[in-house]
Amino acid sequence: MSRSVWPTCFEKSHPDRRGADIPALDVPVKENLLPAELLDDAPPALPEMSEREVMRHYTGLSRRNHGVDNGFYPLGSCTMKYNPRMNEVVSAWFGGLHPLADARDAQGALRLTYDLERALCEITGMDAVSLQPAAGAHGELTGLMLIRAYHARRGELAKRTKILVPDSAHGTNPASAAMAGFEVVEVPSGADGGVDLDALRAACGEDTAGLMLTNPNTLGLFETNILTIADIVHNAGGFVYYDGANLNAVMGIARPGDMGFDVVHLNLHKTFATPHGGGGPGSGPVGCKARLAEFLPAPVVVKREGGYALDADRPFSIGKVKSFYGNFGVCVRAYAYILSLGGEGLKEASEAAVLNANYIMHKLRGAYKVAADRPCMHEFVLSTENIPGLTANDVAKGLIDRGIHPPTIYFPLIVREAMMVEPTETEPPEVLDAFCDAMVELKALHEANPGALGEFPLTTPVGRPDQTLAARKPKVVG
Numbered sequence: 001m002s003r004s005v006w007p008t009c010f011e012k013s014h015p016d017r018r019g020a021d022i023p024a025l026d027v028p029v030k031e032n033l034l035p036a037e038l039l040d041d042a043p044p045a046l047p048e049m050s051e052r053e054v055m056r057h058y059t060g061l062s063r064r065n066h067g068v069d070n071g072f073y074p075l076g077s078c079t080m081k082y083n084p085r086m087n088e089v090v091s092a093w094f095g096g097l098h099p100l101a102d103a104r105d106a107q108g109a110l111r112l113t114y115d116l117e118r119a120l121c122e123i124t125g126m127d128a129v130s131l132q133p134a135a136g137a138h139g140e141l142t143g144l145m146l147i148r149a150y151h152a153r154r155g156e157l158a159k160r161t162k163i164l165v166p167d168s169a170h171g172t173n174p175a176s177a178a179m180a181g182f183e184v185v186e187v188p189s190g191a192d193g194g195v196d197l198d199a200l201r202a203a204c205g206e207d208t209a210g211l212m213l214t215n216p217n218t219l220g221l222f223e224t225n226i227l228t229i230a231d232i233v234h235n236a237g238g239f240v241y242y243d244g245a246n247l248n249a250v251m252g253i254a255r256p257g258d259m260g261f262d263v264v265h266l267n268l269h270k271t272f273a274t275p276h277g278g279g280g281p282g283s284g285p286v287g288c289k290a291r292l293a294e295f296l297p298a299p300v301v302v303k304r305e306g307g308y309a310l311d312a313d314r315p316f317s318i319g320k321v322k323s324f325y326g327n328f329g330v331c332v333r334a335y336a337y338i339l340s341l342g343g344e345g346l347k348e349a350s351e352a353a354v355l356n357a358n359y360i361m362h363k364l365r366g367a368y369k370v371a372a373d374r375p376c377m378h379e380f381v382l383s384t385e386n387i388p389g390l391t392a393n394d395v396a397k398g399l400i401d402r403g404i405h406p407p408t409i410y411f412p413l414i415v416r417e418a419m420m421v422e423p424t425e426t427e428p429p430e431v432l433d434a435f436c437d438a439m440v441e442l443k444a445l446h447e448a449n450p451g452a453l454g455e456f457p458l459t460t461p462v463g464r465p466d467q468t469l470a471a472r473k474p475k476v477v478g
């Protein structure tokens with residue numbers, strides 16, 4: 001593909017060109033149907049195109065996009081696994097169901113909600129789950145609101161003002177804690193890449209509301225001290241929150257509930273296969289131990305004699321966090337995924353995800369620096385720090401030209417020139433090999449000709465935009 005800018009549909013617009021001809025109105029127009037102040041003086045400035053032009057425009061755009069369906073996508077922490085099409089078919093079965101349908105007419109959807117909640121309890125070791133939150137970050141906020149509600153009910157909220165967050169955490173963790181009204185205290189990592197226990201002990205006290213932790217953490221390392229960590233926080237009277245974005249490493253093998261966690265969120269769009277990356281929709285169910293369950297968002301689905309019902313009579317609930325009952329289509333996909341794999345299949349998925357990550361790490365550890373040189377879980381972090389003049393950004397741009405989505409770069413923040421690689425379980429060995437070859441080739445190109453990578457990418461419509469400007473002021477209209 002050569003570099004060429006793709007005009008916007010506004011630039012392709014031709015006056016009076018139409019996609020469809022609507023017959024002229026042959027019934028009387030009812031005057032003043034809408035209040036005059038709500039009406040615009042002129043029609044909206046929409047592009048005018050034929051159906052064929054619209055079709056070619058969007059098909060062309062989609063072919064310039066990179067997704068799991070057309071290439072390797074080892075974006076660390078995001079679990080860009082292949083999405084089985086069967087889940088899409090099953091999700092579409094529910095497309096005709098109105099969210100305001102009477103519970104009697106929605107028994108299938110209610111049963112699915114109920115059963116999925118039970119399955120997620122089983123997978124995480126929690127006692128209750130709510131499917132309402134729309135994504136992981138929303139689940140974090142919801143989970144922290146449960147912790148807040150608990151402390152408030154015991155009259156301890158004025159005292160318990162702090163949420164501890166390790167320095168390796170995803171940026172959403174401190175942001176969610178601040179949104180939930182807590183003060184964020186950063187806990188440093190130790191030399192082994194895990195939480196520094198002495199620093200944690202020093203940070204814990206009467207003012208601790210809880211600790212947020214990702215396990216395995218963002219270096220792809222399992223926190224081997226997790227039981228001690230949970231004890232330290234519990235002894236101080238705080239809760240331990242599990243950021244479940246990395247559950248793909250441990251499904252069916254280890255459960256957050258057995259590691260001492262009290263609250264979890266899951267990213268169904270990561271671990272349980274839903275197309276994502278374009279901004280949603282996602283789903284971030286929150287699970288908790290029994291002593292927090294009464295605070296979960298209402299209404300909840302209950303199983304009664306005559307069938308399933310929605311129960312809104314929850315006096316201590318934090319209330320609704322999402323319209324209706326969450327992003328139901330994503331929940332259906334996750335349900336289909338869980339049932340089709342079964343308990344054994346979920347475990348195999350995690351095992352293969354961990355194997356694939358270790359395979360790549362071992363092939364690349366000679367070429368690049370490995371942030372923590374010990375067996376990893378489902379992902380690991382490389383760095384270009386050992387290669388003078390080469391940046392993670394250069395490598396990322398070079399990978400794009402080779403048809404590979406770059407790893408997550410410059411995260412976690414505790415590793416300089418970080419590249420966080422997560423292959424997932426859905427890639428065969430030849431794809432992993434091709435990635436390793438591309439990584440080694442890029443390093444060799446740089447060493448033969450420092451600066452060679454500065455031109456990349458050469459094959460995309462846009463080369464290297466000013467990244468800050470592109471994020472702050474995206475040019476979405478021509």
Ligand SMILES: *Cc1c(COP(=O)(O)O)cnc(C)c1O
Nearest residue numbers: 077135136137170172243245267
């Ligand atoms: C993706 C991710 C989140 C946020 O989840 P969203 O679904 O994107 O809101 C939080 N923590 C970690 C570690 C993540 O990878």
